Amino acid sequence: MVREIFRQLPNEDVVYFGDTGRFPYGTRSKESIRHFSLQAANFLQEQKVKMIVVACNTASAQALDYLEERLKLPLLGVILPGAKKAVSSTKNRRIGVIGTEATVASGSYPLAIHQIESDIKVFSQPCPLFVALAEEGYLQKKASYLIAADYLAPLKKQKVDTLILGCTHFPLLKTVIQKVMGPKVTLADAAESVARETKAVLQNHGLLNQGPRAGQHKFFVSDLPEKFRRLSRRFLKYPVDSVQKIDINRY
Amino acid sequence: MVREIFRQLPNEDVVYFGDTGRFPYGTRSKESIRHFSLQAANFLQEQKVKMIVVACNTASAQALDYLEERLKLPLLGVILPGAKKAVSSTKNRRIGVIGTEATVASGSYPLAIHQIESDIKVFSQPCPLFVALAEEGYLQKKASYLIAADYLAPLKKQKVDTLILGCTHFPLLKTVIQKVMGPKVTLADAAESVARETKAVLQNHGLLNQGPRAGQHKFFVSDLPEKFRRLSRRFLKYPVDSVQKIDINRY
Numbered sequence: 256m257v258r259e260i261f262r263q264l265p266n267e268d269v270v271y272f273g274d275t276g277r278f279p280y281g282t283r284s285k286e287s288i289r290h291f292s293l294q295a296a297n298f299l300q301e302q303k304v305k306m307i308v309v310a311c312n313t314a315s316a317q318a319l320d321y322l323e324e325r326l327k328l329p330l331l332g333v334i335l336p337g338a339k340k341a342v343s344s345t346k347n348r349r350i351g352v353i354g355t356e357a358t359v360a361s362g363s364y365p366l367a368i369h370q371i372e373s374d375i376k377v378f379s380q381p382c383p384l385f386v387a388l389a390e391e392g393y394l395q396k397k398a399s400y401l402i403a404a405d406y407l408a409p410l411k412k413q414k415v416d417t418l419i420l421g422c423t424h425f426p427l428l429k430t431v432i433q434k435v436m437g438p439k440v441t442l443a444d445a446a447e448s449v450a451r452e453t454k455a456v457l458q459n460h461g462l463l464n465q466g467p468r469a470g471q472h473k474f475f476v477s478d479l480p481e482k483f484r485r486l487s488r489r490f491l492k493y494p495v496d497s498v499q500k501i502d503i504n505r506y
Numbered sequence: 507m508v509r510e511i512f513r514q515l516p517n518e519d520v521v522y523f524g525d526t527g528r529f530p531y532g533t534r535s536k537e538s539i540r541h542f543s544l545q546a547a548n549f550l551q552e553q554k555v556k557m558i559v560v561a562c563n564t565a566s567a568q569a570l571d572y573l574e575e576r577l578k579l580p581l582l583g584v585i586l587p588g589a590k591k592a593v594s595s596t597k598n599r600r601i602g603v604i605g606t607e608a609t610v611a612s613g614s615y616p617l618a619i620h621q622i623e624s625d626i627k628v629f630s631q632p633c634p635l636f637v638a639l640a641e642e643g644y645l646q647k648k649a650s651y652l653i654a655a656d657y658l659a660p661l662k663k664q665k666v667d668t669l670i671l672g673c674t675h676f677p678l679l680k681t682v683i684q685k686v687m688g689p690k691v692t693l694a695d696a697a698e699s700v701a702r703e704t705k706a707v708l709q710n711h712g713l714l715n716q717g718p719r720a721g722q723h724k725f726f727v728s729d730l731p732e733k734f735r736r737l738s739r740r741f742l743k744y745p746v747d748s749v750q751k752i753d754i755n756r757y
Contacts, residue, residue: 384638391635393635397652398650398652401647
């Protein structure tokens, strides 16, 4: 996600915050997710950002409206861009959604899809183990195939032709998911659309930076900066040089 | 663990706190684990407990000494009871330890074992996916066997005859772990020893309650009390009637 933003917006400075001290969000309550998300947004505001991309499906699903009520700067979640992409891809009008427990429980994807096209059928499936498998580098092992086969069976049965990868970790498991779903199913990963919409939001607000200077990228986490730096190549597909740890409970 | 404490200490009131809002600890830094553990201990002290059992291997491994420096009441961790049990079980003097990344990185088990018997060989292996597999009920599935076979291969190669289940979640995967290790390897689960040592600590401090009244059990969590109540049968092997949510960041 962030790599795609860097690519499409090469002149923008980007401040990244990863809540590694309280990760994962997907198994927490709406109340906790909202509280954690607001703390993260407060930190980013202190960094004087001009807009915030909520680049986590769980936070987008459970906290975007809550943040919108409390913050004045433009916000972009990842649910609507993902929903749009899936709607433009489906031919049989049957879309599958996989995500964390919290994302699926929120019903945000079916809601967003039905706001675009009311007669599309949406089938959702939480895949909580995918987060841990991606974290631990179990990207193409047999165990991952077996777990994916369990989780995805109900969606295959419903003959979806498009599957939304509704968690930032899931694109890492693309090979496994595609193999289980079969080659005819389109996997919708929102990264490219989110970056494009980020640009559109900045343009609409007259905030787009088109100067010649290359954007600077700063990385912050709430725990284990060294581990984040080490894993950044796998997760962000971007080598991160320096990461600072912050005390998120101050926000 | 807590069920065994209830069983061996039927007349004691027990206050249980589960940090479900910041779980899992095993992938966090020592600094975070210490901070979280102290907050939990502060909450329990406010509940006027007479001793604290740190019934989490990660917190015991990374924070027990830190808590001991800061608290006046008796504390019991789970590392030493587990180490003692393994030492009394091993015949070939080769012990394996499995746990979270943080527990293994701490080196607490080898240290505790070598304090008891200096010439025992200890082989440690982090098994981070076991936590998620246990959480998601993947207790005897083929995927769990494959993951266990990956993780446990180095310990089998070292011909350990005793394996410490160094994480409160791992006894749930006992069947899988035993099958992979083979029937001759003893799995050392500290629950029974911890409960016995809890009783001994109370006796030594003249704090043991021997009155006729049955102990009362109170459960607190930092997030999702309803989910905890639902899962308590699997995790605590004890049906929990009521669970209260607290704001752990107040402590």
